[in-house]
Amino acid sequence: MAQGTAEPAIELAGVQHSYGTAPVLRGLDLxxxxxxxxxxxxxxxxxxxxxxSALLGFIAPSSGSVRVCGIDPVxxxxxxxxxxxxxxxxxxxxDHLTARENIAYFLALAGHxxxxxxxxxxLGAVGLDSQAWDRxxxxxxxxxxxxxxxxxxxxxxxxVLLLDEPTSGLDPRAVLxxxxxxxxxxxxxxxxxxxxHDLVSAVxxxxxxxxxxxxxxxxxxxxxxxxxxxxNALHDRYAGTGQAI
Amino acid sequence: MSSVGLIARxxxxxxxxxxxxxxxxxxxxxxxxxxxxxxLERRVAIEADRERYQASVDEQFDQQPDRHPHRMVHYxxxxxxPIAPLAFFDTGVDSYTGNTIFLEGxxxxxxxxxxxxxxSLLMRFGQLTPAxxxxxxxPLLLIFLGFASISRERERGTLRLMAAQGVAARQVMxxxxxxxxxxxxxxxxxxxxVLGGFAATGAASWAAVLPMIGGYAAWLLLWAVLGVxxxxxxxxxxxxxxxxxxxxxVGVILLPRALPVAAEARTQLDTNIETEIALHxxxxxxxxxxxxxxxxxNDFRQRVLDEYGVESVxxxxxxxxxxxxxxxxxxxxxxxxxxxxxxxxxxxxxxxLVHDFSLISPLIAIRQLSMTLAGSDLAAHYxxxxxxxxxxxxxxxxLNRMQAELIPGIGGEDPRISAEYWQxxxxxxxxxPSPFDRPSDLIWPAAVLLGxxxxxxxxxxxxxxxxxxxxx
Numbered sequence: 001m002a003q004g005t006a007e008p009a010i011e012l013a014g015v016q017h018s019y020g021t022a023p024v025l026r027g028l029d030l031x032x033x034x035x036x037x038x039x040x041x042x043x044x045x046x047x048x049x050x051x052x053s054a055l056l057g058f059i060a061p062s063s064g065s066v067r068v069c070g071i072d073p074v075x076x077x078x079x080x081x082x083x084x085x086x087x088x089x090x091x092x093x094x095d096h097l098t099a100r101e102n103i104a105y106f107l108a109l110a111g112h113x114x115x116x117x118x119x120x121x122x123l124g125a126v127g128l129d130s131q132a133w134d135r136x137x138x139x140x141x142x143x144x145x146x147x148x149x150x151x152x153x154x155x156x157x158x159x160v161l162l163l164d165e166p167t168s169g170l171d172p173r174a175v176l177x178x179x180x181x182x183x184x185x186x187x188x189x190x191x192x193x194x195x196x197h198d199l200v201s202a203v204x205x206x207x208x209x210x211x212x213x214x215x216x217x218x219x220x221x222x223x224x225x226x227x228x229x230x231x232n233a234l235h236d237r238y239a240g241t242g243q244a245i
Numbered sequence: 246m247s248s249v250g251l252i253a254r255x256x257x258x259x260x261x262x263x264x265x266x267x268x269x270x271x272x273x274x275x276x277x278x279x280x281x282x283x284x285l286e287r288r289v290a291i292e293a294d295r296e297r298y299q300a301s302v303d304e305q306f307d308q309q310p311d312r313h314p315h316r317m318v319h320y321x322x323x324x325x326x327p328i329a330p331l332a333f334f335d336t337g338v339d340s341y342t343g344n345t346i347f348l349e350g351x352x353x354x355x356x357x358x359x360x361x362x363x364x365s366l367l368m369r370f371g372q373l374t375p376a377x378x379x380x381x382x383x384p385l386l387l388i389f390l391g392f393a394s395i396s397r398e399r400e401r402g403t404l405r406l407m408a409a410q411g412v413a414a415r416q417v418m419x420x421x422x423x424x425x426x427x428x429x430x431x432x433x434x435x436x437x438x439v440l441g442g443f444a445a446t447g448a449a450s451w452a453a454v455l456p457m458i459g460g461y462a463a464w465l466l467l468w469a470v471l472g473v474x475x476x477x478x479x480x481x482x483x484x485x486x487x488x489x490x491x492x493x494x495v496g497v498i499l500l501p502r503a504l505p506v507a508a509e510a511r512t513q514l515d516t517n518i519e520t521e522i523a524l525h526x527x528x529x530x531x532x533x534x535x536x537x538x539x540x541x542x543n544d545f546r547q548r549v550l551d552e553y554g555v556e557s558v559x560x561x562x563x564x565x566x567x568x569x570x571x572x573x574x575x576x577x578x579x580x581x582x583x584x585x586x587x588x589x590x591x592x593x594x595x596x597x598l599v600h601d602f603s604l605i606s607p608l609i610a611i612r613q614l615s616m617t618l619a620g621s622d623l624a625a626h627y628x629x630x631x632x633x634x635x636x637x638x639x640x641x642x643x644l645n646r647m648q649a650e651l652i653p654g655i656g657g658e659d660p661r662i663s664a665e666y667w668q669x670x671x672x673x674x675x676x677x678p679s680p681f682d683r684p685s686d687l688i689w690p691a692a693v694l695l696g697x698x699x700x701x702x703x704x705x706x707x708x709x710x711x712x713x714x715x716x717x
Contacts, residue, residue: 056409078411086409092401094255096262108251110410136262149406 007070009034009083009160009191010055015064016215017050024050025061026215034159037182037192039202039223042212048195049089051212052162055193056086068160082110085153089164091145095138099128099148102137106152122155123148125184127177142169150181161185163194167201179205248412252420253427256394260428266390273378273386274435280375281334281439288333295325295344307668311661314647315570321349322640324673326629329620330449331457334440335376337621346630348637348673350574350644352524353581375436376615379461380608381497383432384468388489390428391472393482394421395712400482404712414713418705421473429469433461453680456687457618463694464611470701477708500606501599508595514588527580531573545572567649574641582634589627596623603693610690617686620677624686628678636673643670 008031015028024047032038042048053059054066057073057080066073073080093102103122104114112118123133126147137145146169153161167175182205185192196202202209203223211219246254260266302323309320326344347354395417398404407417437458444454472489479485515523532541546558549568558565603609616622644667652660680687 056405058405058408078413081409081411084409086406088402088405088409090402092403093406094259094401094403096259097255105251105255106406106410108246109248109407109412 006034008032008067009069010038010193011065011067012051012054013065015051015054015061015066017054017059017061019050024215025054025064027064028212028216030210030217032160032191032193034191035186035189036208037186037194037206039194039196039206039209040212041196041199041202041209043197046212047215048212049164050215052086052164052193052195055162056081056084083158084160084162085156085158086162087146087149087153087164087166089168091142091149093137093145093148095136098134098136099123099140099144099151100133102148103152103155107155110156112156118155119151122151125154125181126151127174143171143174146170146178147174150178154181154185159190161190161192163192163196165196165198166194167196167198175201248416249420249423252407252412252417253424256421256424257428260390269386269389270432273383273432276373276382277375277378277435277439280373280378281436284333284336284374288328292328295327298323298345299325303672307664309664309667311664313652313659313661314567314644314666315350317667318350318570318641318644321347322637322673323347324633324636324675327675327677329625329677330443331440331453331619332621334374334436334443334457335615335619335621336374337616337619338623338626339621342623342626344629346633348633348640350570350641351577353578353585353634353637375439376612376619379433379436379465380611380615383465384493384497386432387425387429387465387468388472388486388493391421391425391469392476392486392489394425394473395476396479396482396485397476399480415709418473418477418709418712421476422470422705425469425473426466429465430462433458433465436461453618453620456691457615460611460614460618460691460694463691463698464607467607467694467697467701470698470705474701474704474708477705477712496606497608500602501608501612504599504602504606504609505595508598511598512591512594514591514595520584520588524580524584527584528577531576531580542569545569562653563649564652567645567647567652570645570648571642574638574645578634578638585630585634592623600689603690604696607693607697610693614687614690614694617680617683617690620680622686624683625678629675632675633673640670 010030010032012028012030015025016023017025024045028047028051030038030040030051040048040051050059054061055068055073057077060074068080069083071080071083094105097105100119100123103119107114107118120133124130128144128147128151132140132144137148140148146166150163150166153163167178170178179201182192182194186207194202194206206223209221209223210217211221260270306320306322309317324346326346328339328344332339395404398407398417404417408414440449440454440458443449444451471492472485475485475488476482479488532539536542546565549561549565550556550558553561553563555561561568599609600613603613613622617624647662647666651662651666655662
């Protein structure tokens with residue numbers, strides 16, 4: 001963990017945003033350092049996806065500031081997105097393309113090199129069977145699709161990784177492999193913001209866990225080795241508020 | 246490669262890997278080629294028949310023996326309208342208007358032997374011509390290929406993923422428009438090649454073929470662009486498909502068929518029987534040349550006697566009956582011409598109403614442009630009628646003059662003149678009008694099509710801005 005070194009790779013300060021008259025983010029403060037894995041937990045409607053949208057520049061918050069590697073994603077979305085890789089929750093990608101073609105296509109859209117020397121190590125790193133690399137994704141399971149999306153994020157080789165429910169749909173073995181990947185990312189000084197419902201997985205891999213309730217971080221805890229969590233108490237606390245985790 | 250190029254290339258790749266899309270596109274291309282071939286064959290067969298029949302009736306006319314010229318006025322002549330070279334591509338109104346007229350004295354006959362009247366009921370729903378395929382079926386294929394172009398990306402989440410790679414919604418829009426614009430042109434390509442090939446052989450002029458290709462390209466692009474825009478604006482693919490199919494049904498099927506009915510209700514044409522009765526009534530009102538007390542013909546006789554400076558018709562150097570025939574033909578021709586003019590004015594009013602709606606249904610615009618350039622529009626038919634009427638009048642009056650001038654020198658109870666006289670009468674040679682003689686018939690539909698494309702371009706800019714806002 002390389003927390004508290006220099007300028008945070010991800011920083012949200014006092015961010016507020018509403019959809020119509022319904023406030024979603026109410027003064028959200030959150031920062032993630034390079035080499036840190038931050039798990040953002042919260043129930044449905046807590047504002048997790050809106051937080052990612054703010055970082056990606058898909059929405060302009062009504063107040064507060066958002067910075068990705070020092071870049072404002074609202075005023076310079078292309079510049080900010082060049083610093084980030086994003087793995088959406090429901091990864092579909094293109095069924096008519098192979099895993100390799102999918103990664104090449106999105107890398108090309110991002111202006112990256114699409115050579116085999118970039119794609120194959122990424123596909124190898126996520127543990128996707130090499131026989132599947134050149135198969136069309138129409139026959140892929142959810143877990144395989146997730147791996148391809150993560151491979152795309154790795155191939156981008158950017159300082160910030162945004163993951164939306166990354167372990168959803170993965171089998172236990174794939175979750176372990178995925179956690180290994182995040183360890184590698186941490187070693188590469190990548191800042192990872194992981195939005196999840198999965199408290200157990202978050203405790204296993206994250207350096208810090210933030211509990212998002214009604215648009216703000218209600219509680220933040222250090223995780224990682226040595227940290228102790230009363231999972232049942234956490235579950236009861238957040239489930240009891242109607243913000244089921 | 247730019248993001249726009251990458252997005253377009255992937256859209257083409259998706260189409261090439263989509264068996265249903267490829268099959269449908271292949272079938273449409275096949276349909277265009279089959280329609281071109283059969284339509285061309287039909288044109289060749291009709292032209293061969295026309296030439297054969299024209300030669301046959303000309304020969305029979307020439308073989309008429311020495312006769313009284315008025316017998317030849319009633320023997321008359323059949324004339325056949327040659328089919329315009331590009332009418333194989335778009336038969337226009339040719340199938341309904343008829344292409345054969347019997348020319349005789351005292352009356353204007355209408356054109357006969359329209360293909361639709363000679364054929365089965367199925368024919369009346371439209372021939373399988375390349376124009377029909379491009380106008381009616383190609384938009385349907387473009388709808389199926391393009392309706393999900395952007396909505397599918399949104400539904401799958403790939404639109405957000407693209408945006409996360411730094412791609413702007415504007416670039417997505419441009420890429421999809423480029424992809425489906427090219428697809429539209431590729432779908433039209435076989436027809437364009439057929440037209441180009443026809444022009445290259447000299448069978449049709451490039452001056453007509455190039456704007457026709459341009460018009461159909463605009464028509465197809467219009468549907469491709471509309472599909473992409475609606476796909477960007479509406480959230481669900483099934484909604485996009487429903488709206489596009491609805492627009493196709495109204496714009497391509499319903500309006501072009503309902504409008505003529507509305508136009509007919511607003512400006513009614515007389516039936517053939519009503520027209521005939523009215524004409525007979527008007528002709529009867531002129532007077533009866535056989536009635537010695539008829540005021541009009543008594544005046545006419547007096548004017549003739551004064552002109553020749555004689556006291557009675559028996560003293561005239563020409564046959565008085567021949568002069569009456571000349572005068573009678575002049576009068577009846579005027580009555581028929583006035584009636585035709587009134588009828589045409591009503592038809593023009595009907596057509597004007599239909600054409601006004603081309604702003605809503607650009608099919609009307611492309612149909613007008615196509616028919617005009619193909620030489621199969623209503624104006625070309627009117628031009629044929631005018632040329633045949635001018636010829637008929639000259640033909641009948643020549644014979645009437647022969648009667649007036651030659652018969653007095655022959656005498657006898659059954660005076661006849663030599664067959665050589667009518668063998669020397671010039672034959673009808675149809676001069677096909679140039680579509681550019683009526684620039685408004687081309688400029689208005691072209692302006693409508695370009696106006697639609699311009700309006701859709703503005704809409705595409707708005708849709709891409711809306712798409713950018715809706716990425717959240």
